[in-house]
Amino acid sequence: MTIIVKNVTALLAGLVFLYGCYIVLHGHLTPGGGFAGGTIIAGSFILLVIANGIQYFRLKKEKEESSMFEGAGILCFLLLATGGLLLSVPVFFRNLLPGGTPGELFSAGVIPLYNIFVGIEVAAALLSIFLAFVIYKTEE
Amino acid sequence: METKLIIILILMIAGAIHSLHARDLLSAIVSYGVVGYSLVVGFLLLKAPDLAIVQIVVETIALIIMVSVLIISTREDLAEKSTVKIKGQSYVNIRNLSFVFFALVTGVMLLYFFNIVTTGLPELGIHETRMATEYIANGVEGTGSINLVTAVVFDYRGYDTLGEATILFTAVMGILAILRLKTHKI
Numbered sequence: 001m002t003i004i005v006k007n008v009t010a011l012l013a014g015l016v017f018l019y020g021c022y023i024v025l026h027g028h029l030t031p032g033g034g035f036a037g038g039t040i041i042a043g044s045f046i047l048l049v050i051a052n053g054i055q056y057f058r059l060k061k062e063k064e065e066s067s068m069f070e071g072a073g074i075l076c077f078l079l080l081a082t083g084g085l086l087l088s089v090p091v092f093f094r095n096l097l098p099g100g101t102p103g104e105l106f107s108a109g110v111i112p113l114y115n116i117f118v119g120i121e122v123a124a125a126l127l128s129i130f131l132a133f134v135i136y137k138t139e140e
Numbered sequence: 141m142e143t144k145l146i147i148i149l150i151l152m153i154a155g156a157i158h159s160l161h162a163r164d165l166l167s168a169i170v171s172y173g174v175v176g177y178s179l180v181v182g183f184l185l186l187k188a189p190d191l192a193i194v195q196i197v198v199e200t201i202a203l204i205i206m207v208s209v210l211i212i213s214t215r216e217d218l219a220e221k222s223t224v225k226i227k228g229q230s231y232v233n234i235r236n237l238s239f240v241f242f243a244l245v246t247g248v249m250l251l252y253f254f255n256i257v258t259t260g261l262p263e264l265g266i267h268e269t270r271m272a273t274e275y276i277a278n279g280v281e282g283t284g285s286i287n288l289v290t291a292v293v294f295d296y297r298g299y300d301t302l303g304e305a306t307i308l309f310t311a312v313m314g315i316l317a318i319l320r321l322k323t324h325k326i
Contacts, residue, residue: 023193028285031189033293035304039197046204067316074309081302108284114294114301121305125312126201133208136319 001051009051016044024119028108034118041119042126049134063135066128073121080110080117145185152178165210173203190289 023030024037101107155174162168176199183192262268275292285291293301 028287028290030287031289032193033190033287033290036190036193036197039194039201043197043201046201050204063316067312070309070312074305077302077305081298108286108291111283111285111290111294114298115290118301118305122308125308129312129315130201130205130208132316132319133205 001053005051009047013044013048016047017041020044020119020123024115025105025112027115028111029105034115035122037115038119038122039126041123042130045127046130049130063128063131066124066131068124070121070124070128073117073119073124077114077117077121080113141185145182148178148182148185152182166207169203169206169210172206173199176203190287 020037020040020043022037023032023040024034027033027037106112152175155171155178159168159171159175162171176195180192180196180199183189183195275288275296279288279291280286283291283295285295
């Protein structure tokens with residue numbers, strides 16, 4: 001790509017990443033949530049790779065790392081869901097933490113944590129699909 | 141609002157038909173994008189911002205992945221011929237015939253089960269909103285989440301969300317396995 005595209009993406013990718021984090025963290029207050037925010041975070045990385053090319057970053061091991069994040073995200077989600085079973089009342093997906101006042105950032109018990117783990121999982125999954133297509137193509 | 145929705149739906153139908161009949165696969169993907177982005181506008185017209193955000197970002201990423209697959213593979217649409225010519229004599233392609241057979245069997249089976257499932261449903265135009273009214277009345281006190289969609293997705297229907305996340309995980313594992321197999325052979 002041309003130098004204009006590279007410079008503009010270098011400025012934009014951080015903003016896109018921050019916007020994805022905002023969507024994930026405010027999932028219980030505003031429209032959005034883990035799935036949408038995770039996809040935006042993956043989009044910021046994909047933007048950089050498309051603009052600069054695969055040789056610029058020397059991507060080799062990154063796919064393994066994003067696969068690891070994906071597995072860790074869904075594992076944490078599962079542990080949090082089964083955590084309610086182990087403590088006191090045996091109910092799957094029980095809200096462990098205190099609720100707090102509705103409308104604040106730290107409220108709604110474990111729902112923001114679910115949002116964060118699903119966001120990590122979705123972002124890592126989409127990124128590893130994209131990196132698999134790009135990396136395996138160059139290895140041929 | 142309905143006329144706007146009808147216009148957008150007509151645009152979506154046109155895009156879908158064109159993407160089926162396009163000669164070039166890149167133009168098929170572009171007209172598929174027309175369908176997806178019109179759906180975003182439709183969701184916003186129906187006042188569903190949660191769905192619209194998910195649709196617009198997933199559509200964009202899916203188009204990028206499709207184009208990256210297209211660049212690797214060929215751009216021409218490969219059509220299978222119904223007859224095969226071997227040494228001057230023409231034979232009927234059995235692969236094609238078996239595809240038609242399986243499609244017919246699957247269609248009949250789906251119709252049968254669809255008939256079984258739809259007998260228990262309430263009649264057209266009469267809707268029961270017992271669960272929805274319960275969620276709307278007690279959602280904020282019960283879960284502490286202002287966004288009711290998130291309350292339903294992660295609290296009332298958390299099991300469904302676990303299933304969705306597992307589907308995505310399994311899909312990624314499948315894609316990685318297939319691509320790794322292909323490159324090791326080369």
